[in-house]
Amino acid sequence: MTASHLMLCATARLARSLQIDHGNHMRAQGHAQWPMLAALTVRQWLDEVLAQAMLSGDMAQVGMNGTDGINGTDDIDVTAIPQGVLSTVQERLLWEEVIAEALQAEVLDSLFDIKGLALAAQEANQLLIEWRLPLPDAGHSEEVRQFLSWRRLFVARCRKQGWLDYPAYFDWQLAQLQQGIGQLPASIRLVGFDRITPQMARLQTLLEERGVDVQRHETGLAQAGQASLLHLDDQEAECRAAVAWAQARLEQHPEARLGIVVPELAKLRISLARLLDDALHPAWVRPGMVEAPRRYDFSLGLPLSQEPVVHTSLSLLRLLSQYQLEQQDFSALLQQPYWSNAVSEGDARARFDARLREQLPLSFGLPRLLKFLRRTVADTQAPLPVSGLLAHLEAGLAVLQAQPRRQLPSLWGAALQATLTAVNWPGQRSLSSFEYQAIQALDKVFQALAALDALEKNMSLAEILSRLQELCREQIYQPEAEGQVQLQVMGMLESVSQPLDALWVMGMNDHVWPPPPHPNPLLPAAMQRERGLPNADTAVQAEFASIVQQRLLHSARELVFSSAEKDGERELRTSPLVQGLPAAQGAFPLSQTLAETLAQQHPRAMQWLDDHQAPPVLEGEHISGGTGLLKAQAICPAWAYFQYRLHARALKVPVNGLDAAERGTLVHAVLEQFWRGRALQDLQAMDDSAFEAALISAVSAGLEAYAKDSDEVLSPAFRTLEAARLQRLLRGWLLFEKTREQDFQVLVSEQRQTIKIEGVEITLIIDRIDQLADGSRVVMDYKTGRKPDTRNWAEQRITEPQLPVYAAFALSAADPAQEQAEAGKALQAAFWDEQGAEIAPPATGEVTAIAFAMVRLEEYSFAGLSRDEVLPAVPALDDKKARENFDPEHFPDWPSVLAHWQQSLRGTVQALKRGEAAVRLQDEAELQYCEVLPLLRLPERQLQFERSQGLS
Numbered sequence: 037m038t039a040s041h042l043m044l045c046a047t048a049r050l051a052r053s054l055q056i057d058h059g060n061h062m063r064a065q066g067h068a069q070w071p072m073l074a075a076l077t078v079r080q081w082l083d084e085v086l087a088q089a090m091l092s093g094d095m096a097q098v099g100m101n102g103t104d105g106i107n108g109t110d111d112i113d114v115t116a117i118p119q120g121v122l123s124t125v126q127e128r129l130l131w132e133e134v135i136a137e138a139l140q141a142e143v144l145d146s147l148f149d150i151k152g153l154a155l156a157a158q159e160a161n162q163l164l165i166e167w168r169l170p171l172p173d174a175g176h177s178e179e180v181r182q183f184l185s186w187r188r189l190f191v192a193r194c195r196k197q198g199w200l201d202y203p204a205y206f207d208w209q210l211a212q213l214q215q216g217i218g219q220l221p222a223s224i225r226l227v228g229f230d231r232i233t234p235q236m237a238r239l240q241t242l243l244e245e246r247g248v249d250v251q252r253h254e255t256g257l258a259q260a261g262q263a264s265l266l267h268l269d270d271q272e273a274e275c276r277a278a279v280a281w282a283q284a285r286l287e288q289h290p291e292a293r294l295g296i297v298v299p300e301l302a303k304l305r306i307s308l309a310r311l312l313d314d315a316l317h318p319a320w321v322r323p324g325m326v327e328a329p330r331r332y333d334f335s336l337g338l339p340l341s342q343e344p345v346v347h348t349s350l351s352l353l354r355l356l357s358q359y360q361l362e363q364q365d366f367s368a369l370l371q372q373p374y375w376s377n378a379v380s381e382g383d384a385r386a387r388f389d390a391r392l393r394e395q396l397p398l399s400f401g402l403p404r405l406l407k408f409l410r411r412t413v414a415d416t417q418a419p420l421p422v423s424g425l426l427a428h429l430e431a432g433l434a435v436l437q438a439q440p441r442r443q444l445p446s447l448w449g450a451a452l453q454a455t456l457t458a459v460n461w462p463g464q465r466s467l468s469s470f471e472y473q474a475i476q477a478l479d480k481v482f483q484a485l486a487a488l489d490a491l492e493k494n495m496s497l498a499e500i501l502s503r504l505q506e507l508c509r510e511q512i513y514q515p516e517a518e519g520q521v522q523l524q525v526m527g528m529l530e531s532v533s534q535p536l537d538a539l540w541v542m543g544m545n546d547h548v549w550p551p552p553p554h555p556n557p558l559l560p561a562a563m564q565r566e567r568g569l570p571n572a573d574t575a576v577q578a579e580f581a582s583i584v585q586q587r588l589l590h591s592a593r594e595l596v597f598s599s600a601e602k603d604g605e606r607e608l609r610t611s612p613l614v615q616g617l618p619a620a621q622g623a624f625p626l627s628q629t630l631a632e633t634l635a636q637q638h639p640r641a642m643q644w645l646d647d648h649q650a651p652p653v654l655e656g657e658h659i660s661g662g663t664g665l666l667k668a669q670a671i672c673p674a675w676a677y678f679q680y681r682l683h684a685r686a687l688k689v690p691v692n693g694l695d696a697a698e699r700g701t702l703v704h705a706v707l708e709q710f711w712r713g714r715a716l717q718d719l720q721a722m723d724d725s726a727f728e729a730a731l732i733s734a735v736s737a738g739l740e741a742y743a744k745d746s747d748e749v750l751s752p753a754f755r756t757l758e759a760a761r762l763q764r765l766l767r768g769w770l771l772f773e774k775t776r777e778q779d780f781q782v783l784v785s786e787q788r789q790t791i792k793i794e795g796v797e798i799t800l801i802i803d804r805i806d807q808l809a810d811g812s813r814v815v816m817d818y819k820t821g822r823k824p825d826t827r828n829w830a831e832q833r834i835t836e837p838q839l840p841v842y843a844a845f846a847l848s849a850a851d852p853a854q855e856q857a858e859a860g861k862a863l864q865a866a867f868w869d870e871q872g873a874e875i876a877p878p879a880t881g882e883v884t885a886i887a888f889a890m891v892r893l894e895e896y897s898f899a900g901l902s903r904d905e906v907l908p909a910v911p912a913l914d915d916k917k918a919r920e921n922f923d924p925e926h927f928p929d930w931p932s933v934l935a936h937w938q939q940s941l942r943g944t945v946q947a948l949k950r951g952e953a954a955v956r957l958q959d960e961a962e963l964q965y966c967e968v969l970p971l972l973r974l975p976e977r978q979l980q981f982e983r984s985q986g987l988s
Contacts, residue, residue, distance in 0.1 A: 119198030225253035256590030337514025377424035539592035550581035648954035706738035
């Protein structure tokens, strides 16, 4: 560096800010061209000085003996140019290796977190060198002795290879400066250093000895700004108040330069960004404006692994490297636009995701996924155009399968990048500026991964993916800000490049500021306290916080310090560093979200829509849904409209093994097999061995029928466990049925029937119909879950319509109306067997009982209503228990009950046909199985109700 004046900055961001401020100043002075301000970090400048010295031959001409005995350089050969300087990642990996070797020798490696120990050892070694500490003696704790032994191994490995870690390399660079190597500027200004380490102090001394004028450069005001203290309810209130303050300032003074300082910036960054967008850029709520220039900027970015395009690449590599997959992970990948033919196959991928959830379990192997995908592409009945997805997955898998089990990181890096290319990452569409910058950052991570070759260690695929994930998580990515940034959101350690007009410093509570101490566990605590090392104890932290506090006070003309009074139920205290400030005066409103702002606008500025009326059902319009449609319409008309007319559906939540519905299906299948061709007298005639044989045969047949519809052959272990469960469950149920007093024959099991109510076709699946000795019928529906509430059968609104529909329309001969008689005739050809072939239905007979058959280990029972006592514990209409709901005045006999059911269900269908779609319900618990619950927007409606009643 030959410039006569140089700015050495604590951070690269500060250096960049100084250069921008210098350019703005020169432009304001009317200059069209100007030399760039010489502002660099210490590392950048020293690397450049020694690189120029090496190119000019200075380092070969000057002897390199006679160092000053800097602690740490005892392990450094200052007479030779290092063969390599370890990056942070390389150094950590080397620490992990030496620690693992040391612990393995003591058979302790499986008991410790090697990565955590390596981080602590790396920090301890850095502190030893930067703070020029003597090595601790062996009389300290076991942790210190272990660290010293690991350090000896680490230093020996570095000496053998000619490597230096960066703290030691800094000392080596200082030794070169001491020997007169390098051309130095006439003056240097140190900018933004809140803490000067002994190593940095040594640099300053060497520069002064070589005639360089070294001074501190203050970027703040000469006099402290006017500061005040504000107490707010909680952290969210602090965020909202700070954003509202910035919004008001910028509205009053559009050219103002403001700052918000946040101690816990990583934690609050996303929340603050949302509030700032709602306040300063409300029109940019659209997804297309996500990269539009903002008036604010953050000093801290997000981990590169959180960037969607990079996160997708890591997820793809993890997917193709694992044998066992979690369905939610693959579903999330299908929604990402950054791979395969996401544009041309986007709709098909969404439908494939829904099909995947329905047919595959929660966890499955990659071969099974590919098999399922091939079958989906080749399906002649309902094919999905996802051939590109299949081809890309197979190509990516082929690249990884061609790799050896272990190889150097650079070879793995090339293979992983080839794998991403094979799956067509980053996708079909053109990239935005932010996405392009993120991909460039990922390329640098792959370069850092390849640099691990220097350690000459072959790695497995799992190890290299873990290291890649770690590197991306540690790499903080911040896209370059565009436009005029007027509001800087910074961490506590970030210095401003020039004084601000106003500054808000939040989080001034004593558990945050001063920050709590975190001494290094591998160095003696007493030594850390005596030397004033960072994080050593509360006194060190308090002293450092006071220095930062003074710097903040000189950073702006006006400052507001804020603290929270509560964190949930916990009371908080204000930091002692700000307790002496005067209380803030004036009003400090809280910023509102965009939704809150719109909701509070004048009613005439809002457009109100009455959305309870849907289009009427047109003549010939088909509405599927069976009795579920009637149930939804009775409980909440909007539910029926969204789910059955608009066909909105919740995606199925996959599970491992069988879910509740599938277990219920198995129960139905086994009972169908058992009762086929049998009557009660057949069951009662069986002895124990015959009964067990019949039950085992039915269970086996039911499992076989289920296996035909499943994706793969059921494993022997699964069949054994499920068979045992079914035998135990159904043995009890059949023994319960054996106690029935009236003989019956099972006429229908799991049969499908179509009826018409008010011109709307309803498809029913009848679990079972028993014919009694007198020819009357009992209609049953198996339930393996909770017991349905049958009290609503006597109400105008029937919310459990399944059995009443059977009784009143499908099988009843009690209705004398001509329409019902014609419907009964039409039903003579409306039954199918389990294979879908038409069969003749049983002769029409009067339904005298309907009941839910509760097949549960904790309770075997029937729940329903009957004309006469024909089922155990099912009350007849004239029983006292039934009359609690079925008032004799309105329900004098069984035909009146059937007539009520017909009238109620017809009314429900008529409301459906009229297009009634209001969000109207009596009990929110009835929406337990509603698949469109978010569309009903119940919380918003509750809030509207409370506001209209003046409750909030």
